[in-house]
Amino acid sequence: MKGIVFTELLEMIEEKFGYELVDHLLQDSSLQSGGIYTAIGTYDHAEMVTLVTNLSKQTKVPVPELLRAYGQYMFTAFTRSYRPFVDRADSAFSLLSSVQQYIHVEVRKLYPDAELPHFTIDQPAENHLRMHYTSERKLADFAHGLIEGCLATFGETATITKTILVEDGSQVLFDIVKE
Ligand code: HEM
Structure with a gap:
């Protein structure tokens, strides 16, 4: 998926839950990209699923709602x-x-x-x-x-x-x- 999908996702997480959680998620998710996204780059769609699934575990908000x-x-x-x-x-x-x-x-x-x-x-x-x-x-x-x-x-x-x-x-x- 395009980088904008990831940069905006991380921005939303930071806005709603704070930077600590973003930091924690990126460290926890062992992503191929290392959690470094540029708006025009292309990254594996599975990384978005991993990030949202881990966010759901951390926040107890169900994946569909997130x-x-x-x-x-x-x-x-x-x-x-x-x-x-x-x-x-x-x-x-x-x-x-x-x-x-x-x-x-x-x-x-x-x-x-x-x-x-x-x-x-x-x-x-x-x-x-x-x-x-x-x-x-x-x-x-x-x-x-x-x-x-x-x-x-x-x-x-x-x-x-x-x-x-x-x-x-x-x-x-x-x-x-x-x-
Ligand atoms: C100005 C309006 C819009 C722009 C510029 C736009 C652009 C994009 C971009 C750049 C992606 C990411 C593609 C990728 O990561 O490879 C995307 C994905 C997607 N877009 Fe749009 N989009 C727009 C409006 C909409 C609307 C209104 C809907 C829903 C009704 C929609 C549904 C989706 C969905 C569901 C995806 C995720 C990919 C998938 O489900 O396979 N988009 N769009």
Whole structure:
């Protein structure tokens, strides 16, 4: 995964739990990278899983909850680092609808080795967006947080219903219904 995924994760841990814990986690996790990440580097996806799993052990916060909080945090980071993608959209639904066909396409141009999920997206009603997530990395909880972060950025509220389509978590459906 790209370094930004790791640098933002460590920043969130520091903000929420303090630097001591970051230090402890990096020492404890015996990571191949040594815990040194640059924004444009590429690192093993397993390191993120290791960091979040160890963080969960330390904090007693369940892994899915941590991934979701991390998704929310990451979206805010995207609004800084990838501002033009956000400015192009005038609502949460317009941004979310463009993730597969536009945003991640542009991300792939910037980083040909990016590991991106696949989304099938449709809008059955004006207030209802459906996002079908597929990824071998099984990061639907992270996606959940990104969707929440996107809604919050546009000052919108919606009910997000998550349906697990494949038991291992590689396919998940999100029904996002605006109030
Ligand atoms: C400005 C908006 C966005 C930008 C710039 C962006 C960019 C990226 C980048 C750089 C990665 C990391 C790729 C890698 O590590 O190799 C990523 C991964 C991911 N993105 Fe996006 N993204 C955006 C919005 C979204 C939204 C709104 C969603 C969810 C609805 C989403 C879902 C994901 C997921 C779940 C991953 C993790 C990889 C996986 O599950 O296989 N992204 N994205």
